[in-house]
Amino acid sequence: MNEYIILVFIIGYTAIIFEHLIRVNKAATALLTGVGSWILYIASFDDKGLVLEQLYAHVGEISGLLFFLLGAMTIVELIEAHSGLDIITEKINQKSKRTLLWIITIITFFLSAVLDNLTTTILMISLVRKLIEDNNDKLFFASAIVIAANAGGVWSPIGDVTTTMLWIGGQINAEQTITKLFLPSFSCFLFALIFITFKINGVINNPQTNESYNNQILSKTQRCIVLISGIFALISVPVFKMLTHLPPFMGILFGLGIVWFITEMIHLKTDKEFKISYSVESALKRIDSATILFFLGILLCISSLQSIGILSNLAVWMSEKIANDTIILLTIGLVSAITDNVPLVAAVQKMFSLSQYPSGNYFWEFLAYTSGTGGSSLIIGSAAGVAAMALEKINFFWYLKKISIIAITSFFFGAFVYILQNYIINT
Numbered sequence: 001m002n003e004y005i006i007l008v009f010i011i012g013y014t015a016i017i018f019e020h021l022i023r024v025n026k027a028a029t030a031l032l033t034g035v036g037s038w039i040l041y042i043a044s045f046d047d048k049g050l051v052l053e054q055l056y057a058h059v060g061e062i063s064g065l066l067f068f069l070l071g072a073m074t075i076v077e078l079i080e081a082h083s084g085l086d087i088i089t090e091k092i093n094q095k096s097k098r099t100l101l102w103i104i105t106i107i108t109f110f111l112s113a114v115l116d117n118l119t120t121t122i123l124m125i126s127l128v129r130k131l132i133e134d135n136n137d138k139l140f141f142a143s144a145i146v147i148a149a150n151a152g153g154v155w156s157p158i159g160d161v162t163t164t165m166l167w168i169g170g171q172i173n174a175e176q177t178i179t180k181l182f183l184p185s186f187s188c189f190l191f192a193l194i195f196i197t198f199k200i201n202g203v204i205n206n207p208q209t210n211e212s213y214n215n216q217i218l219s220k221t222q223r224c225i226v227l228i229s230g231i232f233a234l235i236s237v238p239v240f241k242m243l244t245h246l247p248p249f250m251g252i253l254f255g256l257g258i259v260w261f262i263t264e265m266i267h268l269k270t271d272k273e274f275k276i277s278y279s280v281e282s283a284l285k286r287i288d289s290a291t292i293l294f295f296l297g298i299l300l301c302i303s304s305l306q307s308i309g310i311l312s313n314l315a316v317w318m319s320e321k322i323a324n325d326t327i328i329l330l331t332i333g334l335v336s337a338i339t340d341n342v343p344l345v346a347a348v349q350k351m352f353s354l355s356q357y358p359s360g361n362y363f364w365e366f367l368a369y370t371s372g373t374g375g376s377s378l379i380i381g382s383a384a385g386v387a388a389m390a391l392e393k394i395n396f397f398w399y400l401k402k403i404s405i406i407a408i409t410s411f412f413f414g415a416f417v418y419i420l421q422n423y424i425i426n427t
Helices: 002-017 026-044 048-081 097-111 117-131 135-152 161-168 174-197 213-217 220-235 237-244 248-266 272-278 280-286 289-307 310-321 325-335 341-351 362-377 383-392 396-402 404-425
Strands: none
Touching: 002 026, 002 289, 002 310, 026 048, 026 289, 048 117, 048 161, 048 220, 048 248, 048 272, 048 280, 048 289, 097 117, 097 135, 097 174, 117 135, 117 383, 135 174, 135 362, 135 383, 135 396, 135 404, 161 174, 161 248, 161 341, 161 362, 174 237, 174 362, 174 404, 220 237, 220 248, 237 248, 248 280, 272 280, 289 341, 325 341, 325 362, 325 404, 341 362, 362 383, 362 404, 383 396, 396 404
């Protein structure tokens, strides 16, 4: 029966990879794959109680990540509803396209360390579309934003989903992640940015500066309050975990409660018809629920493979055949450009235990880097890339021809910086 579970995994995984071809939402495929794997597992096992015990244990771990994602996405939606991020984007006023590229991507790099890569990418590309008219330049801007967002999310425990997974799983800690992964991530981003800079030239003509409707309704003070409280709620999660010893999802839910309370106070005297659009209820409706269900399905599938012993056997095989952690992790990074990095990291978390590689070990830190930045190698290799592809109609083969070599080279350059940094620290 194990062979059938593996077959279901392969079929489901392939369907997720080619989502854009078969036109079936990857969340639906993930749910069918995840639940289907457990159906096959419990049907083939005599001790149903043991299978249920394993399932409940896995669901307990998975729910922590899902609650964290739900809380973080809701906070970001509240900030966006109040046009809080406009306070940042309104300050950008440049005529040189190259200078604007550097400003946009540097903001993207640091913003994605606090917000999620997907939201940051959508925000910055939306801004670029108002400032840049040339379609070819837009493609290069969008590509640079994708690389910056993916690299920026690596060095923060709340910046990238995979880094968050490793942090919640106890494989990495917040302080070491920031101090050890910032330089490699920034090197990866900067290397790519330098090369992309030479592909654009010229000046910006008549940028659009129309004030949004929300900015006319809300005062700047109100927008600032929501922006500051929201960002504070996001970045204070590691501190919450350290002080209370509670899991991160408790911190993000506590932060959401604070931001929710603040927005309720701001709109205490607002007319009901206007207040509803700024409420948490409205924010929850705008959240991409399919993303949450996708993670649920994938993690259920990975947990079934762990329960039947496939992942532990694969870990033994990789250790015996490759026997080099650096090569293993670099391979995982490149593979994440073809597949989704979330199931890859989830699989590695199950394949290698904390007794084999303790928390904060080189293996886990380097995994956070490779899985986070490797997806930039292809436009479909990350959520940020897929969003950019949809927003700017980036052709797969255009990206492959114009950007992939730059992205792959920058990936290896950042990896070299991390290896060199690790060598210097340990000698």
